[in-house]
Amino acid sequence: GQQLNQSPQSMFIQEGEDVSMNCTSSSIFNTWLWYKQDPGEGPVLLIALYKAGELTSNGRLTAQFGITRKDSFLNISASIPSDVGIYFCAGHPVYYDMRFGAGTRLTVKP
């Protein structure tokens, strides 16, 4: 399936800083998902969004389903060293047509 536009590609931040990343699609989606992937491991689902405008939190993570249904963002507050990894978005107009962003590589300096 067509890839999503995810930005930024990488981020280098200091421990304690907040982080924001986003994804956009050229078509309308019914679901947005955010994953974290550690090197050599499988992606782990962080947050799932199902409705336009929905804002969902998971600990220090907050994600929103854009009103246009063509975008989503993920925020991480007060970053810690274990937040290091690759975060990527996924979404679909229908569940069997999943599309993925290329990922944001996050580095957190202690």
Next chain:
Amino acid sequence: EAQVTQNPRYLITVTGKKLTVTCSQNMNHEYMSWYRQDPGLGLRQIYYSMNVEVTDKGDVPEGYKVSRKEKRNFPLILESPSPNQTSLYFCASSSTGDLFFGEGSRLTVL
């Protein structure tokens, strides 16, 4: 514990030697799929299955086969592996659009 289990996790093989990567999920999901992940290319779908005995090609199906004889299992078959199939492979399953991934199988074809 809900999970998607892949085996083997690591495999080194030689060109032309048939191999199978198994995938099993315990969540009673109807939808299962296989992806490969390569540096700079992100996740690309190989095959997917919407239910038992129903499979369809994804974006990069060449050189791969799948079968879905039982709901929980979705093996990926490489009849005659070639070096360009060296990659990190992920199996995933879903019921409502939340895609859950296995831990990955790193395959090297010499």
